[in-house]
Every structure is written in structure tokens, then in C-alpha cells.
Amino acid sequence: xxxxxxxxxxxxxxxxxxxxxxxxxxxxxxxxxFWYRQFPKQSLMLMATSNEGSKATYEQGVEKDKFLINxxxxxxxxxxxTSAHPEDSSFYICSARExxxxxxxxxxxxxxxx
Amino acid sequence: xxxxTQPDIHITVSEGASLELRCNYSYGATPYLFWYVQSPGxxxxxxxxxxxxxxxxxxxxxxxxxxxxxxxxxxxRKPSVHWSDAAEYFCAVGAGNxxxxxxxxxxxxxxxxx
Numbered sequence: 262x263x264x265x266x267x268x269x270x271x272x273x274x275x276x277x278x279x280x281x282x283x284x285x286x287x288x289x290x291x292x293x294x295f296w297y298r299q300f301p302k303q304s305l306m307l308m309a310t311s312n313e314g315s316k317a318t319y320e321q322g323v324e325k326d327k328f329l330i331n332x333x334x335x336x337x338x339x340x341x342x343t344s345a346h347p348e349d350s351s352f353y354i355c356s357a358r359e360x361x362x363x364x365x366x367x368x369x370x371x372x373x374x375x
Numbered sequence: 376x377x378x379x380t381q382p383d384i385h386i387t388v389s390e391g392a393s394l395e396l397r398c399n400y401s402y403g404a405t406p407y408l409f410w411y412v413q414s415p416g417x418x419x420x421x422x423x424x425x426x427x428x429x430x431x432x433x434x435x436x437x438x439x440x441x442x443x444x445x446x447x448x449x450x451x452r453k454p455s456v457h458w459s460d461a462a463e464y465f466c467a468v469g470a471g472n473x474x475x476x477x478x479x480x481x482x483x484x485x486x487x488x489x
Contacts, residue, residue, distance in 0.1 A: 267418075295476055304465060304479045305419075354418055354475075364469075364477065366411075368418035 263289045265357050267367035274345055275375055282340045282370045284301035284355030291357035295364065296328075299352040311338055345374040377402045379468050381480035386434065388456050389488050396451040396483050398466030407469040408449040410440055414462045422464075425449065436460070461487045 264287040272375075274280050284294060293312050297305040311317035311332035319325045327349075329341040338357070342349055350373050356364040379403040382479050388394050400406055411419040423434025428481050430442040442450045449466060467477040 290433075305477075305479045307476055309472070310476050363409075363421070363424060366419040366421075369416075371416070 263365040265355065265365045265367040267355055267370050269290055269370060270368065271371045272326045273375065276346055277344055279343045280345055280372060282287055282353055284338045284340070284367050286336045286357040286365070289359050291338070292335065292360050293358050294338040295356045296330060296340050297354045297356070299354060305354060310321065342372065345372070347374045350374045377406070377468050379466050379478055379480035381466055381483050383483045384481070385484045385486065387486040387488060390458050391455050394453045394456045394485070396423070396464050396485070398449045398451065399447050400449065400468045401447065402468055409440060409467040409469065410434065410438070410451045411465045411467060412438060412462050413465065419465065422441045456487055458487045461485055
């Protein structure tokens, strides 16, 4: 099956700093990528949908200026958490899909903001 | 709007016993339905999916699920559970017109006892 990687797998940062998370499709071209966040013992909540070369579509309640998403190529999307605060600590998971196919999920990134 | 309900937050079964995890969905058209498994600190692994056709779908690791339109259900089953099946299970529904962005249920935590 298709492989999606995320980097880093874990990151710890100080409050007020920015953190960038990368999501890569390793063996296919991802026309669409999705970003989810998951709080401990809770479900995944969709944050945004991004199509290559266009602006991301954010879900209601997700601040686009805080969670910057870039999908500059067919194999890479990045999520930047700007001015991170402890309440942003979460498990961030990306997924990617080619046109008309299922999503393939990355292994996730554990963000801890001190 | 789409929604997914997993009525059971926790389920405990004995190793070797049968398993059924419940999932109910709400969606106006024929949904795309998925079951994922997540081990602690890990990303999501797709167990099986239903798009159309045969309503009984077979997945990996001996799992199967049956789509019942009349009951708006997509329950996951396994005839004999192994200790390694202990994990969090998520049912998800997607729609083609949203690029398969997934709406997840809250998950069911499976504990397997000796």
C-alpha cells in the first residue's frame, strides 16, 4: 500500500515558538492532503483539507493564521503551528490521497508545548 | 451533515471469544465507510472499507464488517480475538463530494483478557 511519512514523530517546544510538521507521500502523488488532530483518548478531528497548489480549506473553529498549511508539491504538505501554546499540545496526523482513491495516514506527530 | 456514533467506549473480551464493535452513521446518500485501528501512540491502520457492492466486506487481520443500510450501521466483527487485537478502533464515514475527508467516531477501546 501507499506510504505516508511524517516528520518529526515527536517535538517538544517552548510556548510562543513555532513548529513545522512535514507530511510526505513517499510512493504516490497526493493531490489532496488532510490534517487531523487528536487529543488524548479522543477521536481525530479534521482541521483542514489542502489541495496541491491552492489554499487550504479549514474546518470551522480552526484558526488559519495559527495553523499554517502549505501544499506546495504533490508529495509534501506542511503544517506550521505558530506561536504555540500548551493547549496546542496534541497528536497531529496527516493523510494523503491520489485522485479518487482512499486516504493513507501518516504515523502522526506528538507535539508537546511547555 | 455526516456523523458517526460508536456507542461503546470500552469493550472487554476474552482471548478467543468473538467480537463485534458497533458503528452507526448518519448521512444523506450512500456513504463511504471505514474501520481503522490505532495502537497506542501510533497512526491509523485501515482494516477495511465499504464503497459499494457486496455489503459484507473482508479486511485484514481476520476482521469483517457488514453494511446495513436499513439500520445505518457498519459493525465490525471478528470470530476469534487475539491478545494483539487490543487497541483503539475507529469507524469513519466519508463522502465523495468532500474529497473523502473523513468524519470519525469517538472510538472504541478494546481490551483483551487472557
